[in-house]
Amino acid sequence: MAARHVERRPPASGEAAMACDDALWCAEGRVVEEFVMEQPVPPYLFAFAVGEIGWREVGPRTRVYAEAVPAVLDAAAREFAGTEDMIRVGENLFGGYEWERFDLLVLPPSFPYGGMENPRMVFLTPTVIKGDASGAQVVAHELAHSWTGNLITNKTNDHFWLNEGFTTYAERRIVEAVQGEDIATLNIGIGWRGLMEEMERFKDNVEFTKLKTNQEGVDPDDVYSQVPYEKGFQFLWRIERQIGRPAFDEFLKKYIATFKFQSIDTEMFLNFLKANVPGIENEVDLQVWTEGTGIPSDAMEPVSNIYSKIVSLANEFKLGRMPREDEVADWQGQEWELYLENLPKSVEASQLSALDARYALAESKDYEVKVAFLQLAITSRCRDYHSEVEKTLKEVGRMKYLRPLYTALVQSIGNEEEKVFAKRVFSEARDSYHPIAQGVVESILSKHL
Numbered sequence: 096m097a098a099r100h101v102e103r104r105p106p107a108s109g110e111a112a113m114a115c116d117d118a119l120w121c122a123e124g125r126v127v128e129e130f131v132m133e134q135p136v137p138p139y140l141f142a143f144a145v146g147e148i149g150w151r152e153v154g155p156r157t158r159v160y161a162e163a164v165p166a167v168l169d170a171a172a173r174e175f176a177g178t179e180d181m182i183r184v185g186e187n188l189f190g191g192y193e194w195e196r197f198d199l200l201v202l203p204p205s206f207p208y209g210g211m212e213n214p215r216m217v218f219l220t221p222t223v224i225k226g227d228a229s230g231a232q233v234v235a236h237e238l239a240h241s242w243t244g245n246l247i248t249n250k251t252n253d254h255f256w257l258n259e260g261f262t263t264y265a266e267r268r269i270v271e272a273v274q275g276e277d278i279a280t281l282n283i284g285i286g287w288r289g290l291m292e293e294m295e296r297f298k299d300n301v302e303f304t305k306l307k308t309n310q311e312g313v314d315p316d317d318v319y320s321q322v323p324y325e326k327g328f329q330f331l332w333r334i335e336r337q338i339g340r341p342a343f344d345e346f347l348k349k350y351i352a353t354f355k356f357q358s359i360d361t362e363m364f365l366n367f368l369k370a371n372v373p374g375i376e377n378e379v380d381l382q383v384w385t386e387g388t389g390i391p392s393d394a395m396e397p398v399s400n401i402y403s404k405i406v407s408l409a410n411e412f413k414l415g416r417m418p419r420e421d422e423v424a425d426w427q428g429q430e431w432e433l434y435l436e437n438l439p440k441s442v443e444a445s446q447l448s449a450l451d452a453r454y455a456l457a458e459s460k461d462y463e464v465k466v467a468f469l470q471l472a473i474t475s476r477c478r479d480y481h482s483e484v485e486k487t488l489k490e491v492g493r494m495k496y497l498r499p500l501y502t503a504l505v506q507s508i509g510n511e512e513e514k515v516f517a518k519r520v521f522s523e524a525r526d527s528y529h530p531i532a533q534g535v536v537e538s539i540l541s542k543h544l
């Protein structure tokens with residue numbers, strides 16, 4: 096969006112129109128809008144949206160835009176009321192906000208991503224509106240890109256971790272300041288589980304477990320994963336632990352100030368790191384982290400009371416004990432998500448139905464919880480949830496949800512019925528998906544059918 100905005104209407108009278116020397120904007124009934132963007136950005140960060148759009152003011156430099164339906168706009172405004180606080184936290188941590196406006200646009204459910212960090216106006220999936228302000232985490236992520244990704248951009252996709260690893264780190268620092276250390280640690284825990292799953296997914300294709308990859312001849316959408324996010328986060332967190340937070344914060348600020356509005360690669364980052372943190376290469380194996388496969392031995396699973404309690408409750412479920420209501424009284428989506436992700440891939444179907452009967456997870460308004468539960472229901476061959484799975488696959492097009500659900504359906508070995516079901520649902524839902532999401536689902540189906 097614009098730093099300067101000019102709207103020109105064609106002259107009304109025939110006389111004035113004679114003087115018009117621009118056939119395009121002088122044509123009858125046309126309005127030409129010109130936008131000027133003062134800050135340089137790489138082309139992938141340019142986007143525009145068309146629709147019947149309304150807005151609400153949520154902060155001194157933030158409006159939330161969405162479909163012009165008052166209930167949608169009000170819910171969005173409530174969800175994102177804390178945005179200005181997060182921008183200020185970001186400025187304290189990483190330096191001034193360079194883009195003037197930080198507006199949010201809530202897109203239709205077919206949007207294939209959680210968010211896209213278009214400078215000045217972030218695009219968001221409507222699934223982040225959960226009614227409890229927990230969508231703040233996705234906003235924190237896209238906001239963090241204002242410094243890491245948008246201000247400093249990866250030169251090519253081989254260095255994508257410079258965008259997403261830094262942003263995941265920055266996001267969690269913002270979340271820690273705004274929502275507290277426990278929530279930040281929970282997010283690190285969820286990320287850690289995700290990273291473990293990617294190691295499994297790429298076990299026959301370990302090139303894509305590296306931070307610095309070689310994507311020549313590869314479609315980036317085919318190898319998109321949590322690796323650049325979570326392994327990148329782990330790498331930066333490892334450096335932070337080595338040199339201490341104050342020194343790392345100082346380093347980050349200097350890094351951002353040095354490379355802002357530039358595109359860089361892994362070598363440039365490493366050279367800058369070595370120059371500014373002398374001797375770091377003797378303490379942290381930078382080559383293993385950036386060029387090695389798998390997870391380095393000095394990566395760390397987070398430690399926190401809530402996190403270990405959730406993991407131990409999940410372990411107890413394996414022994415047949417369901418969490419008591421007092422144990423989950425203050426759980427929100429993230430706690431449930433982590434709990435479900437720590438259960439075995441396949442559990443007793445009757446036990447799963449009992450858990451759902453008590454806590455209504457399949458119908459959660461929080462898609463992270465709902466999808467984690469449905470995925471488990473599929474892998475546990477709990478048929479009761481087919482209609483909920485179908486409904487979910489037809490109402491959202493976010494790849495984060497499509498990928499695990501379709502994968503779970505088609506991976507069930509010797510279970511032809513699930514595959515037929517997956518194929519039918521996809522053929523009916525296909526037109527409502529974004530082309531990138533259509534491609535991803537097609538490749539999941541073709542691998543297994």
Ligand SMILES: [Zn+2]
Pocket residue numbers: 236240258259262
């Ligand atoms: Zn990102």
